[in-house]
Amino acid sequence: MADLTTKFLGISSPNPFWLASAPPTDKAYNVNRAFEAGWGGAVWKTLGEDPHIVNVSGPRYSALHSNERRVIGFNNIELITDRPLQTNLDEMRQIKKDWPDRALVASVMLPMNEQTWARYLPMIEETGVDGFELNFGCPHGMSERGMGAAVGQVPEYIQMATEWAKKAASVPVIVKLTPNVTSILPPAKAALDGGADAVSLINTINSIMRVDYDSLTMYPTTDGMGTHGGYCGEAVKPIALNMVAEIARTKDTESIPISGIGGITDWRDAVDFLALGASNVQVCTAAMVYGFKIIDDLVDGLNNFLDDKKLTLEELVGKAVPSVTDWQYLNLNYVEKAVIDQDLCIQCGRCHVVCEDTSHQAITNTVNGQRHFEVIDAECVGCNLCVSVCPVEGCISMQHLTEGNDPRTGKPISPEKADWTTHPNNPMRKTD
Amino acid sequence: MSSAEHKPDIRSHRLDKDEVARNFDDLHPPLTRSEALIEADRCYFCYEAPCTTACPTGIDIPGFIQKIRSDNLRGSAHTILKENIMGGMCARVCPTEVLCEEACVRNSHEEKPVEIGLLQRYATDPIFDQQTPLFSRAPATSKKVAVIGGGPAGLSCAHRLATLGHDVVVFNRDNKPGGLNEYGIAAYKAIDDFAQREAQYILSIGGIELRNGETLGRDFTLTHLRESYDAVFIGIGLGSTNKLGLDDESLPGIEDAIDYIAELRQADDPGMLPVGRRVIVIGGGMTAVDIAVQSKRLGAEFVDLVYRRGPEQMGASLYEQNLAQTNGVTVHHWARPVELIGEDHITEVRFERTGFDDSGRLVSRAEYFTLAADVVFKAIGQILDVGVLGADIAGLEFRHDRIVVNEAGRTALRDVWAGGDCVSGGDDLTVTAVQQGKVAAIDIDRRLRKE
Numbered sequence: 065m066a067d068l069t070t071k072f073l074g075i076s077s078p079n080p081f082w083l084a085s086a087p088p089t090d091k092a093y094n095v096n097r098a099f100e101a102g103w104g105g106a107v108w109k110t111l112g113e114d115p116h117i118v119n120v121s122g123p124r125y126s127a128l129h130s131n132e133r134r135v136i137g138f139n140n141i142e143l144i145t146d147r148p149l150q151t152n153l154d155e156m157r158q159i160k161k162d163w164p165d166r167a168l169v170a171s172v173m174l175p176m177n178e179q180t181w182a183r184y185l186p187m188i189e190e191t192g193v194d195g196f197e198l199n200f201g202c203p204h205g206m207s208e209r210g211m212g213a214a215v216g217q218v219p220e221y222i223q224m225a226t227e228w229a230k231k232a233a234s235v236p237v238i239v240k241l242t243p244n245v246t247s248i249l250p251p252a253k254a255a256l257d258g259g260a261d262a263v264s265l266i267n268t269i270n271s272i273m274r275v276d277y278d279s280l281t282m283y284p285t286t287d288g289m290g291t292h293g294g295y296c297g298e299a300v301k302p303i304a305l306n307m308v309a310e311i312a313r314t315k316d317t318e319s320i321p322i323s324g325i326g327g328i329t330d331w332r333d334a335v336d337f338l339a340l341g342a343s344n345v346q347v348c349t350a351a352m353v354y355g356f357k358i359i360d361d362l363v364d365g366l367n368n369f370l371d372d373k374k375l376t377l378e379e380l381v382g383k384a385v386p387s388v389t390d391w392q393y394l395n396l397n398y399v400e401k402a403v404i405d406q407d408l409c410i411q412c413g414r415c416h417v418v419c420e421d422t423s424h425q426a427i428t429n430t431v432n433g434q435r436h437f438e439v440i441d442a443e444c445v446g447c448n449l450c451v452s453v454c455p456v457e458g459c460i461s462m463q464h465l466t467e468g469n470d471p472r473t474g475k476p477i478s479p480e481k482a483d484w485t486t487h488p489n490n491p492m493r494k495t496d
Numbered sequence: 497m498s499s500a501e502h503k504p505d506i507r508s509h510r511l512d513k514d515e516v517a518r519n520f521d522d523l524h525p526p527l528t529r530s531e532a533l534i535e536a537d538r539c540y541f542c543y544e545a546p547c548t549t550a551c552p553t554g555i556d557i558p559g560f561i562q563k564i565r566s567d568n569l570r571g572s573a574h575t576i577l578k579e580n581i582m583g584g585m586c587a588r589v590c591p592t593e594v595l596c597e598e599a600c601v602r603n604s605h606e607e608k609p610v611e612i613g614l615l616q617r618y619a620t621d622p623i624f625d626q627q628t629p630l631f632s633r634a635p636a637t638s639k640k641v642a643v644i645g646g647g648p649a650g651l652s653c654a655h656r657l658a659t660l661g662h663d664v665v666v667f668n669r670d671n672k673p674g675g676l677n678e679y680g681i682a683a684y685k686a687i688d689d690f691a692q693r694e695a696q697y698i699l700s701i702g703g704i705e706l707r708n709g710e711t712l713g714r715d716f717t718l719t720h721l722r723e724s725y726d727a728v729f730i731g732i733g734l735g736s737t738n739k740l741g742l743d744d745e746s747l748p749g750i751e752d753a754i755d756y757i758a759e760l761r762q763a764d765d766p767g768m769l770p771v772g773r774r775v776i777v778i779g780g781g782m783t784a785v786d787i788a789v790q791s792k793r794l795g796a797e798f799v800d801l802v803y804r805r806g807p808e809q810m811g812a813s814l815y816e817q818n819l820a821q822t823n824g825v826t827v828h829h830w831a832r833p834v835e836l837i838g839e840d841h842i843t844e845v846r847f848e849r850t851g852f853d854d855s856g857r858l859v860s861r862a863e864y865f866t867l868a869a870d871v872v873f874k875a876i877g878q879i880l881d882v883g884v885l886g887a888d889i890a891g892l893e894f895r896h897d898r899i900v901v902n903e904a905g906r907t908a909l910r911d912v913w914a915g916g917d918c919v920s921g922g923d924d925l926t927v928t929a930v931q932q933g934k935v936a937a938i939d940i941d942r943r944l945r946k947e
Contacts, residue, residue: 133530133533408605411542411604412541412542414540416543429544435544455540456605
């Protein structure tokens with residue numbers, strides 16, 4: 065079995081799976097259950113100033129469901145901890161004592177003045193926590209009060225608060241970023257410049273889930289009124305992966321360790337984040353949807369995967385980062401064509417109709433009067449739409465053309481790489 | 497035991513009332529909302545879907561399933577009923593395993609098609625429960641069409657004609673509309689008076705006058721209708737039953753299955769019907785299975801279904817054959833009756849074993865066996881009693897004793913169309929009758945608008 069022991073910023077945990085700062089880490093009861101189930105660490109639900117904030121006593125969550133009521137996306141309007149600070153600190157101290165091998169990180173959200181940070185952080189660190197995570201990410205509620213995403217959207221504020229935190233803390237400081245920005249790079253750079261030891265991302269995305277079809281109000285509401293929440297769950301993973309990869313592949317930010325967050329539900333999602341540059345991962349929604357037991361598959365699945373691939377966890381981290389680039393560097397001489405495996409084809413015709421209606425008219429529906437779906441190479445641009453919609457995995461695959469002419473363009477297949485930067489149609493092309 | 501000593505054991509109330517009620521409850525309970533949503537999610541939304549092609553009425557099946565997924569049940573029902581106004585009954589009685597569900601692409605790799613029949617019922621049940629109007633009539637054309645027969649073909653034809661703006665009179669032999677839906681289908685397939693609720697829904701479109709108890713050849717003639725109406729549609733089904741062609745076929749205890757099923761369907765309490773302890777059913781179609789299973793469910797101790805050919809040749813679908821067996825019916829293939837034995841009541845039937853010869857003809861294998869019987873049901877098919885057509889027989893064409901029509905339902909008489917079981921080339925399915933009624937109505941409309 066692969067060794068999943070992780071040292072993230074020197075913080076040790078038996079596996080790279082931490083529970084993210086969120087309702088599952090609100091109090092000792094939950095965290096004890098999580099650690100009993102096998103979670104590697106927990107980022108305690110965000111602490112704030114005393115007196116503590118209050119939460120609504122109505123719907124805090126809502127979900128985007130599939131027809132079989134699988135939760136695909138999830139929305140919340142819960143704020144940070146609504147318990148007295150001392151209660152949290154007492155419980156954190158006890159947890160760290162009871163579970164010395166697990167990572168325990170304190171998430172904090174404080175107003176933008178240095179004295180407050182200087183006052184609270186040592187008090188929290190005294191519980192024995194392994195590090196801090198600065199919540200510059202929550203997009204709802206607290207952002208109206210100038211905290212959370214309101215900080216995370218202004219790189220100068222990120223840097224300023226990170227500097228205050230680094231000054232007040234002796235344990236590592238992770239900056240949690242909001243995805244509600246145009247580019248994730250300036251916030252990541254600001255964290256780095258402020259002295260952050262790592263970034264974690266993504267926090268949730270501004271969202272309204274839907275309308276109530278009877279009342280024609282937004283859904284859900286608190287006494288008839290609603291507010292935007294933060295969106296998370298499986299549906300946000302691709303957004304998170306892009307942001308993680310951007311930080312990992314960009315010169316200015318590549319040096320900062322990343323804790324990956326966003327829709328991780330099974331071990332494959334964790335592989336995505338790790339391979340794209342995260343050194344560990346945090347999970348919330350999947351636990352809130354299925355309970356803590358999902359850790360079994362996360363650990364077991366990652367273990368088996370690493371064994372199969374003969375990789376260590378460290379070797380997996382960042383493995384896919386070199387494959388991420390800008391569009392302009394993609395090889396325009398590379399040609400693929402879709403190929404339909406007729407033995408696997410179930411004759412649903414989905415590939416045909418989507419290609420016919422919305423793409424390149426490159427798949428037949430009949431051949432010699434018989435229902436038959438076959439790629440027309442002279443029309444196929446290799447777009448992968450048919451592969452994406454085919455209900456049978458492996459039935460349609462993309463085949464790389466290595467010789468002869470592309471039947472679509474009539475041009476010879478060139479082994480040379482050529483990208484947009486040198487393409488004759490590019491008015492800004494590079495010339496020798 | 498000699499036949500003379502045999503006293504027929506035929507009596508009602510073999511089972512207690514609750515057991516009969518359970519036995520005649522819904523064969524397939526309807527899907528719940530969550531079951532329907534999960535099942536609907538299994539539909540791949542195929543292009544030019546094979547299920548739609550396989551449906552005799554051409555229902556856009558992926559289309560209606562998509563509307564189930566989005567909770568647009570009224571839209572879903574409309575998608576179904578605009579092609580098949582009896583989509584509710586067909587959802588219950590269609591042999592889906594040889595129609596839409598056989599064509600489902602999910603059979604290719606997992607052998608479990610989407611449950612199209614149950615989804616169709618899920619979408620349409622609320623419409624018939626609440627009698628929600630989904631159709632309206634085109635402006636009146638002042639044309640009048642006579643429809644003979646109030647079964648699936650006649651009602652389907654009448655409904656389509658009414659929506660197209662014509663006035664229709666339906667001449668129905670029975671006391672209630674619905675034809676075989678009302679009188680000829682096993683009770684557990686259409687519980688809660690569904691056939692009547694469906695007929696009521698069809699008639700509620702307006703412009704259809706239903707005349708019950710009026711029989712062609714007795715109360716009126718085809719010639720008369722042709723003089724008084726702009727067009728005539730014949731959907732009279734098959735009025736008579738086939739005979740075994742054996743001596744003593746009129747012995748008490750030998751009955752037509754179709755008559756008993758009709759009686760059963762009209763009974764308030766099926767338990768009141770007398771049932772034999774030993775029942776023999778002769779035949780291999782849906783009616784044979786219906787009578788065999790229902791006899792069993794009324795408490796018959798032994799039910800033997802005897803069919804002269806093999807399981808592949810049976811008119812009853814594989815699903816129906818399995819239903820018979822799981823209900824405790826003993827199915828005998830490759831045997832046909834040769835002698836009906838009994839003094840003043842049937843007591844035994846002697847069968848000979850059969851097989852195909854080299855040229856595929858059914859022949860005797862000269863082996864014999866005898867089964868005891870209190871009741872024998874004949875379910876060996878129905879025939880058209882052409883005599884009811886009167887003087888106009890001369891102008892009509894017949895093939896295998898059924899009326900010949902073209903693909904638009906036209907007969908050889910310019911103003912007469914026909915459909916359903918009485919026409920040649922059909923498969924005796926409700927869904928086919930509905931389609932033929934619909935197609936004829938469209939053609940009648942085209943003709944009447946030209947005139």
